Amino acid sequence: QKEVEQNSGPLSVPEGAIASLNCTYSDRVSQSFFWYRQYSGKSPELIMSIYSNGDKEDGRFTAQLNKASQYVSLLIRDSQPSDSATYLCAVNKEETSGSRLTFGEGTQLTVNP
């Protein structure tokens, strides 16, 4: 089982719709959860971080965390063509050597005008 799994996609939504991106993780001791957006040929850019169960909203983005289900999601409301990118779920946990960020394979999102 992979440490971090994302819905494989690609995901295609019409402009103005809600895009829902999902991620599960295998290690219960994971402590911090991040969503990065990566445009083709560019580096990852932080969208959201979440540490506690529940929802966290920032503009059109809402991250949801359920530690009991080991599940984290990202909702993008009023999707825009500029949201078309690969979204990477990342999970961080403390280890004896320090903390380590583990990425899922990414979900490619296309928002159609």
Add this chain to the structure above:
Amino acid sequence: DTEVTQTPKHLVMGMTNKKSLKCEQHMGHRAMYWYKQKAKKPPELMFVYSYEKLSINESVPSRFSPECPNSSLLNLHLHALQPEDSALYLCASSSEMTSRETQYFGPGTRLLVL
């Protein structure tokens, strides 16, 4: 300011060359990271420096040699690379090497090994 800079943007090298990648941040961050990213794959951790000391080496081949000359700079020295080492090399930094800290990525160096 959450800027991490990397030079060069692009690099083409032969298998016998020696080259270096450079990363710099002026955010006062004490943890710096090197990642390798192949096309359509997520970033893979290579090395982590915390307070200028190497904390994590993910069993990376010795043809990759990291160096942290000071708290703002991180280098990756390359020697005798293979064509399969062609990838996007990403540098990142965070305030501390703890799980709650956000890692900020630089723009990357796209490396092609011929």
